[in-house]
Amino acid sequence: MSDQARVKRIWQQDDRTLAINWTDGRKSLYDVVELRRQCRCANCVDEMTRKRTLNPDEIPESVRPVKVESVGRYALTIHFTDGHRTGIYPFERLREIG
Amino acid sequence: MSFLKRIQEKFSGSQEPRPASPTPAPSAPSPTPASATTRAPGAHAHVPPKSGALDQVKHLIAVGSGKGGVGKSTVALNLALALAQEGHKVGIVDADVHGPSLQQMTRAARPTMTDDDLLVPSEYEGVKVMSIGMFAAPGQAQLMRGPMVTQVIRQFLTQVVWGELDYLVIDLPPGTGDIHLTLAQMVPLSGAVLVTTPQEVSLIDVRKAVHMFQTVNVPVLGIVENMSYFICDGCDKKHYIFRSGGGKKLAAEADVPLLAELPLDPRVADSGDAGVAFVVSNPSSAVGQAYLEMAKQVKNQHAKLQRDSDGAMGYFLLEWKRNV
Numbered sequence: 001m002s003d004q005a006r007v008k009r010i011w012q013q014d015d016r017t018l019a020i021n022w023t024d025g026r027k028s029l030y031d032v033v034e035l036r037r038q039c040r041c042a043n044c045v046d047e048m049t050r051k052r053t054l055n056p057d058e059i060p061e062s063v064r065p066v067k068v069e070s071v072g073r074y075a076l077t078i079h080f081t082d083g084h085r086t087g088i089y090p091f092e093r094l095r096e097i098g
Numbered sequence: 099m100s101f102l103k104r105i106q107e108k109f110s111g112s113q114e115p116r117p118a119s120p121t122p123a124p125s126a127p128s129p130t131p132a133s134a135t136t137r138a139p140g141a142h143a144h145v146p147p148k149s150g151a152l153d154q155v156k157h158l159i160a161v162g163s164g165k166g167g168v169g170k171s172t173v174a175l176n177l178a179l180a181l182a183q184e185g186h187k188v189g190i191v192d193a194d195v196h197g198p199s200l201q202q203m204t205r206a207a208r209p210t211m212t213d214d215d216l217l218v219p220s221e222y223e224g225v226k227v228m229s230i231g232m233f234a235a236p237g238q239a240q241l242m243r244g245p246m247v248t249q250v251i252r253q254f255l256t257q258v259v260w261g262e263l264d265y266l267v268i269d270l271p272p273g274t275g276d277i278h279l280t281l282a283q284m285v286p287l288s289g290a291v292l293v294t295t296p297q298e299v300s301l302i303d304v305r306k307a308v309h310m311f312q313t314v315n316v317p318v319l320g321i322v323e324n325m326s327y328f329i330c331d332g333c334d335k336k337h338y339i340f341r342s343g344g345g346k347k348l349a350a351e352a353d354v355p356l357l358a359e360l361p362l363d364p365r366v367a368d369s370g371d372a373g374v375a376f377v378v379s380n381p382s383s384a385v386g387q388a389y390l391e392m393a394k395q396v397k398n399q400h401a402k403l404q405r406d407s408d409g410a411m412g413y414f415l416l417e418w419k420r421n422v
Contacts, residue, residue, distance in 0.1 A: 004315060006410035015422045023408035032418075065418040070411070072282045074315035088283075091315070 028098030164303030166272035180393030192229030201231030205373035296344035
């Protein structure tokens with residue numbers, strides 16, 4: 001079975017760092033600007049070819065979340081200050097990159 | 099104006115089903131916390147403040163199957179009533195917008211509406227019921243594309259006065275589509291019960307449903323094998339009409355319990371068509387007992403998963419602060 005660890009605690013570590021304590025005891029830190037650049041939603045990655053249509057260089061260093069919210073039991077979503085809010089970050093993926 | 103209100107107005111004055119039993123007044127939604135870290139650890143089935151109607155619903159249990167026609171609605175309704183018979187506060191929502199069955203199976207009346215456009219569900223044997231079938235005229239199809247269907251599901255969960263419930267049972271449509279994903283993203287489902295019939299043609303679809311729930315991290319509480327066998331009234335022999343052992347095999351593959359093997363009993367269909375749930379009309383029959391046992395197992399399995407959840411958060415919302 002795939003990695004089923006879930007969020008035990010989530011908080012803002014500093015101005016641009018999101019912190020998560022996982023149920024298996026691991027702690028992960030994420031640069032929120034990098035999360036925005038890595039977005040895999042259908043607006044940022046072509047659904048058929050999986051090719052990235054978002055140019056990471058176009059995302060300014062100043063972008064920040066407005067809020068971070070859970071999606072069901074398996075993911076979180078981030079509303080960003082640039083208006084982008086369609087990205088879903090599955091916990092399984094966050095565990096791989098964090 | 100809400101979509102369901104439009105439907106309601108469109109059909110007001112057409113056939114009136116059985117009158118509803120008295121419904122409680124809407125209760126005020128509980129206040130929502132401001133920060134993710136203020137949520138109590140160990141919380142399992144907290145639901146988003148944006149779905150305020152679910153604030154007082156403790157557990158959401160989906161009853162599904164990849165396959166159509168295996169008895170999902172029958173299992174869902176009887177599970178809901180069996181949980182109610184155990185003394186729990188229970189509701190059931192029909193998420194099968196294109197093929198709703200629960201109105202026929204309960205004859206529940208069309209919901210009333212509060213002044214602020216919230217729907218007050220009808221009750222059947224003390225269980226709150228909500229189905230699109232309550233709004234449509236008989237024989238009328240719901241010709242809706244995905245986004246409209248999603249809107250209906252959203253309203254069923256967020257704009258209904260569910261009040262305080264121990265369990266809200268969700269009767270899913272067949273397949274692994276739009277409605278399933280909407281539900282999986284919108285609310286932290288506590289678990290799923292999957293219904294199959296014994297033959298391989300059914301199992302291949304239910305396997306996909308197992309995979310879907312694993313992908314969205316919703317625990318499968320167990321497998322229910324329906325139409326397992328038929329006991330002939332002349333010879334008392336078990337006839338395995340759709341082969342045997344399929345449910346057991348699938349449960350072993352998915353490493354989840356087999357919750358029940360329910361025999362084919364023509365009285366089950368009679369009950370459903372007549373608008374009387376089988377656990378109500380025939381509680382002491384073999385099938386009735388199997389349903390009551392299944393409800394106990396679902397509860398136990400769910401409680402076990404909750405103990406093993408290691409303090410995982412259900413719903414969370416973190417507001418980001420600038421210039422920290």
